[in-house]
Amino acid sequence: MPDPQKAESLLVADIGSVTTKVGLIDVVNGEHRFVSAGSAATTATPPEADVLVGVRDAIRQIEARVERQLLTDDQQLIVPERSSAQGVDAFVAVTSAPQPLRLAIVGLSRELSITSALRAINGTHATVAAIFALDETGGRWIPVTLPPAPDAQQQTPTTVLQDPAVLAAETLARAQVDALVLVGGVDGGATTALYDLANLIAIVIAARDENLRPLVIFAGNNAARAEIAKRIGQITPLRVVDNVRPTLEHENLAPLQRELDALYDEKKIKWLPGLGGLTNWTAAPIVPSAHAFQNIVRYLARRFGLNVLGADLGGGTTTIVAVRGDSIQHRVRADLGMGHHLENIVAQVPAERVADWLPIEIAAEEAQAHWLNQALYPRAVPLTRQDAYLMQAAARAVLAAAARDIRADGLDLIVLSGGAFGANSNLGALALLALDAIQPHGVFSLAVDPFGLAPALGGIASVNPEAAASVIERDGLVTLGTVIAPLSRNREGQIDARVQIQPTSSGVINLEVQHGSLELVPLLPGQKAAIEIRPAGGVTLPQAKRGVFKAQIEGGALGLIIDARGRPITLPGDPEKRRTKIQQWYWDVGGEVGYA
């Protein structure tokens, strides 16, 4: 198999939980360029139960588009590329198709060690099914209401006091998890309480069938390792990593994250139906999409010296990565997405809030039914404008929930990826969706990944960084434009800022930006302009110096967006006024046709 590092032509695949996307990259005029893409339904579940079926479907679309044979007659990838331009030199795949790891966390302190463990887990393909924090029990027995026995004379429930440790152990015993994460204590600190927790875990695991026992990852006080190994290591596999909270002041999340990534590969990716056939095509490991996406965001931040936020809104997983210098915030929400997990949005958004971001009048139940039906058939495309508005409202809710605790200030670039931001989408509507959901402020650029292949490009970054860099810089992203979003304490209609725009090839544009408005100033891709912003009193633009912000900006598919709606964006309480306002915003950014 050829070395992917030297590959000229590559096929990259992102096997999502709903859609499989494949892209063809080849050398054009001495540079790696994106040539074509195809997408198909992911086929990891019955009746196909083989991811290769979906990958081949997507490859066949590319074959038809570029009239280049990539598969043999028996449907195997031609690799390496033949002299007749058949096949490719290398194949690289990333995936988010497997179910996330299911974890339970057991720790000493909710505020310290468990919080750190949760932060580490938030950056991996994992969900937390149960948490037990020793400091939350306080040792007090808890009243528990028991249902009456079916044959009892009196059918009234009874209340009994139960030991909190027993309740915790029962919860852990019921939670069907892939692994238990044990954390607690600073390095070199007290160990007795940790040993109690180890005993609790040990009995829960020992009571299970040997073949069904979850493994344990210990990421706590390093002084307790030997004793923890003695108590747990004989019952189930124990993996020991550095403490997530080695001191009260410091966190060390990376070792636990690395272990969970390895576990995801071992317990989930390797069991993906059809993976065996896929690994025959590639020498490179198949990595989680969320990590590959992180690679791309980090690359953009490092290459251009920017603070970058990336949002990948997938079918089953939503990933948010914010890179500021050496600091990285990484959120992988395996419970949020535009596919089967729309059910979670229906559960989380109260019925009276369902219509908040819709410019149309619709009963809450109808909107919920639409989302639930979309969850059953996540590849269904919006047919009507109403369908499109409903999809965008769902995407807003998903993105807002995933980005909830991500800092949205001081950014230079926001990159949007995922099915909802795909090639068929109206760019104005997508820009509005992202601004509403993330509510970033400051001055920044907005770019979209039109083919949804950013995670796959992140996959090749580790094996052929030159090709990944070339493609992401030249073809991988479409710049929508520059956004100016000040913070303001003004009332609607008051002047927030005076803006002067001097495009290189046309006359000066002077604008008075009213609070509450959303302005779109056309500025073509590649067109440069000098802007000067003078925020009014009560208005904050962090980048402004001595009351003026001056910069050279570049246009994009939309141009310059001035978002003076303030943060947080407040919606009118009256439903009619709210719909009118939202419709106005759609018109303001040219997103009025709906989803496309």
Place this chain on the structure above:
Amino acid sequence: MPDPIIPALAQTRVVKFARVRRERLLPTRGVVMVTAGNRVGALDVVAKVTSAGNVRPVPLARYLRTKETALDKYLLKQPGEDFAAREILASKPESFGMLRRIYRAPKAGRIVAAQGAWLALDLADTAFELRALYRGTVINVMARQGVVIEATGALVQGMWGAGGEGYGVIRQMVDQPDALLSDDRIDVTARGTVLLAGAGITEAALRRAAEERVAGLIVGGLAPGLRRLCAELELPTLVTDGFGECAMSKMIFELLAAHVGEETIINAPTVPVSPSRPEAFIPILAGGGAGETAVPPPTLLAQVGANVRVVSGALRGQIGKIAEIATLPRTLESGVAAWGAEITFDTGARLFVPWENLELIG
């Protein structure tokens, strides 16, 4: 111009008479009660576990006020041993043997493990019996795990299900597939039957069905707010056409209505993500036609003439045939440009529908 590529479509099986194989698995390892070749009825127990994994951990060292290292000598029962309700499992002498600190079993059961300071009890009242559900023949036994049953009959896959498994005689509750089932139509005679509803069911009717202990419910559409209720009421529910009020597909309604009075099973586990679709199955020993032999359901192919169902939008639930495969993408009202096919519906209408919004049915 190259031929348009037809993507893999979702599919729903609605089969009048076919041979199916279904795995029946225990939630945890137990004992299989049948052997390959045995004929089983729906209610026959094919495997069981003495506990369904409801383990009671007990911090015994703390209760006895002793060190975990000393616990062994106070245990009166060892792991693997059974105990009766109120039986003393551990006893520690105190006050020079004048008193004893004891731990009594809360219920009858078995000690599954003693580890460190804890004891794990498996309480016998949580025994679980796995029924065959599908009337047919056991063709494979997976030791300690379960069986594979081969059965012949009519099969209807649903879009969504909850409430678990149900078995009873199917009873038609509405005349038309677009009718709503209200509570006034459910009475004591519904007990133990599988109700065939139409476009939906009211909340009152759902609660009434649970009160009357119906064996299951098959309905076209379900209001979003009733999803959890189905699970909470443990009422096996199969939704055939989606959420919201939507008529049951005529093909499904007619098939089920043709079997009124016959035993029917619903297999609709309440799980967030399941690899298999929820379904209703009506066992039939011989096909409708003389000499008809049951074979596995034929493979469905997306080609001209194939039956398809629209899964999204205003036409959701409508069944038609692929009349023509579009050679170019079309732009929809939403602005999305999509590949798809021209579909002819029973009404005579012929409309373009994107592939993503279609599934094969049959």
